[in-house]
Amino acid sequence: MAAEKKTYDKTATLLIKRYASRRLYNTETSDYVTLEDIAGFIREGRDVQIVDLKSGDDLTRQYLLQIIAEHESRGESVLPLNVLTDLVRSYTTDIQSVVPQFLAQSFEMLRHGQEQVMQNFGTSLPGFEALQAQQEAFLKAMTGGLGSGLGSNWTAPKAEAAAEGKEDLGEIKKQLAELQDKLSKLQ
Known part of the structure; x- marks a missing residue:
């Protein structure tokens, strides 16, 4: 009897549960994953949500920041030093509500621009x-x-x-x- 290969909806948000032992569990494939696995899912275009199994708290931001911090600690410069400095400053000023919205719009513009370049690459x-x-x-x-x-x-x-x-x-x-x-x- 051949093993049946499961297919998953790659557009659906991938739910990762964090157990009390701090292990991360992929509910889609029923196996444990690492931060690097989660980074790979995100690079593939998946949306990921990480929740604490016991409390139900959303831990996604915390883990995404941890992924960035690990890349930085390996010498992979994710963000320039001046951007990191400005982010820290934004948490201590009255303009903190503007910074997240500005960053989100900037990344959306970057994504849109990259898509247009790829679409027009062959014709332009x-x-x-x-x-x-x-x-x-x-x-x-x-x-x-x-x-x-x-x-x-x-x-x-x-x-x-x-x-x-x-x-x-x-x-x-x-x-x-x-x-x-x-x-x-x-x-």
Whole structure:
């Protein structure tokens, strides 16, 4: 009897329960998780809620701050020092009610901007489709003997296609550098 693979609603908020032992329990998969697992769920786009099993208190903010603190302690700069300093200052001033709203709107604008760049990436940059075709030809040329795992419509490249792929390598590098330059200017 084969094990049945469960599917989960990736748009639903993932409920994590914290036990008295401080272990975190994923109610969706019925197993224990770490802070790094939770960070991974969030990076994948999941909304997460962490609650204390006994009291029912929402601990999500506390754990999200702990994830950020752990990244900072490993030398992964999450926020610039001046932003962290301003956040601390905002807790001791009368403008503290403005700061969370400002940060939320700033991140929403950033997310929206990234989505627009990705949606317009193929249509707004000249030569993007040609670059994609060149990259595909290059990959086919480089994977000449690996056709069996690449799908039924894949065929080994002809000698002239391989030669063309090699000639186009310089052009691909040039166009990739141009795209990287344009992307850096967009950010």
